[in-house]
Amino acid sequence: MSNAKQVVVIEGEGIGPEVIAEARRVLDWFATRRRPGIEMRDALYGVEAYRRTGKIVPDETAAALKSADAILFGATGGPAYDALPAEARRQGNLLRIRRSLDLYANLRPIVAIPAVHEASSLKSRVLDGVDFIILRELSSGLYFGEPRGIETLPNGERRGVNTHAYTSSEIRRVARFGFELARTRRRRVTSVDKANVMEAGQLWRQEVQALHDAEFADVELHHMLVDNCAMQLVRAPVQFDVLLTDNMFGDILSDAAAMATGSLGMLPSASLGPVGADGRRPALYEPVHGAAPDIAGQGIANPLGAIQSLALAFRLSLDEPESADLLDRAVRSALDGGIRTRDIMHPGGRPVGTREMGSAVLAALDRLAG
Ligand code: IPM
Ligand code: MG
Numbered sequence: 001m002s003n004a005k006q007v008v009v010i011e012g013e014g015i016g017p018e019v020i021a022e023a024r025r026v027l028d029w030f031a032t033r034r035r036p037g038i039e040m041r042d043a044l045y046g047v048e049a050y051r052r053t054g055k056i057v058p059d060e061t062a063a064a065l066k067s068a069d070a071i072l073f074g075a076t077g078g079p080a081y082d083a084l085p086a087e088a089r090r091q092g093n094l095l096r097i098r099r100s101l102d103l104y105a106n107l108r109p110i111v112a113i114p115a116v117h118e119a120s121s122l123k124s125r126v127l128d129g130v131d132f133i134i135l136r137e138l139s140s141g142l143y144f145g146e147p148r149g150i151e152t153l154p155n156g157e158r159r160g161v162n163t164h165a166y167t168s169s170e171i172r173r174v175a176r177f178g179f180e181l182a183r184t185r186r187r188r189v190t191s192v193d194k195a196n197v198m199e200a201g202q203l204w205r206q207e208v209q210a211l212h213d214a215e216f217a218d219v220e221l222h223h224m225l226v227d228n229c230a231m232q233l234v235r236a237p238v239q240f241d242v243l244l245t246d247n248m249f250g251d252i253l254s255d256a257a258a259m260a261t262g263s264l265g266m267l268p269s270a271s272l273g274p275v276g277a278d279g280r281r282p283a284l285y286e287p288v289h290g291a292a293p294d295i296a297g298q299g300i301a302n303p304l305g306a307i308q309s310l311a312l313a314f315r316l317s318l319d320e321p322e323s324a325d326l327l328d329r330a331v332r333s334a335l336d337g338g339i340r341t342r343d344i345m346h347p348g349g350r351p352v353g354t355r356e357m358g359s360a361v362l363a364a365l366d367r368l369a370g
Helices: 016-033 047-053 059-067 079-083 086-092 094-100 114-119 168-183 199-215 226-235 247-261 304-316 321-336 354-369
Strands: 005-012 038-042 070-075 105-111 131-137 145-152 158-163 188-193 220-225 242-245 270-272 283-285
Touching (some): 005 016, 016 070, 016 304, 016 321, 016 354, 047 086, 059 094, 086 094, 105 168, 105 247, 114 321, 131 168, 168 188, 168 199, 168 242, 188 199, 188 226, 242 247, 270 304, 283 304, 304 321, 304 354, 321 354
Parallel strands (some): 005 038, 005 070, 131 242
Antiparallel strands (some): 105 131, 145 158, 270 283
16 A cells, blocks of 8 residues: 555536546646656546446545545436436435535535636626635535425425525535634635524524534624625625535525636635544545536637646645645646636637647646646
8 A cells, every 4th residue: 555645536417527637737737847756546437337337436436436535526317328227327426426426515615716807707806806706515405304305295296395404513514614714714604594594594503503602702603694695606606615505595595606706717616524533534636617528529628627626636635735736836837827717708708628728727837836
């Protein structure tokens, strides 16, 4: 056994392979230039895996995911899945993978980089200084609650059911994560709920407040109703530091917040589980954009979501904060240089493709590293 950190790479479908190819070139740059102690390993996943092994997540992949120091994940989904049996689809579902690794803390950093303010629908003065993290609970809540399903009632009507449920320990562990995260930043947590209507929201608010009072009185805590939060995100996003949400609210609010970065294509994410007995924390890094089948295979997707996800992996799983800083600076430098993929291009400009954007980041790394 080597001591090298193991990064398991899953390309997935749609634009996944294209954006991961660029993240891989960046990782290669670091592996050869700065750190021989990272080993990359590909794992088979998705429709292709199903064709070859009868499983979307083959056993070997499941084992690799469990033992990895970091998983770098492209994207999953798209029309190819429609042909697969429902049970196979469920087994390989991204939500299941998150759940199987108990990835409860999902971080989505929203940083408005000045060079791309123009790409946002928000005014530049609204974007100035925007730098916050959405911390989304990822392993429970409405997307997992039981009972769930579609039933047919005696009168022939159909009824769809999902259950929004949280236990106090589920709330507290993600809230703890949020308070600890806030201590490394501007010490301000805004916790989102719908306590005026939902009991699960009342419990959320009570538990977050109780944990705060008992252990994190040095952190500023605000509670915000989710509908108001949606408005505040476009009115004055600069007010946020750590935005703590449940699973569904974080899913919805993070798409809206992405606009502050100029495009969903810019947004990275980290999903972290509890620290295990061996001191390792399961961690999956993925761009938030998804498979985008409409532009797959064209070489025009923005790879910066994937590349910035790699920067998060350096910071949170690979003990490489300096590499993370360097990579963040390289991304900014490439953007300062005026290079844009289509999603962040201003009208009339000439966008570059996925590969060229990757090359621009590599060139910036070369420049910055001297
Ligand atoms: C996300 C996505 C996923 C989610 C989907 C693809 C299941 O929208 O990561 O935000 O809802 O978590
Ligand atoms: Mg989403």
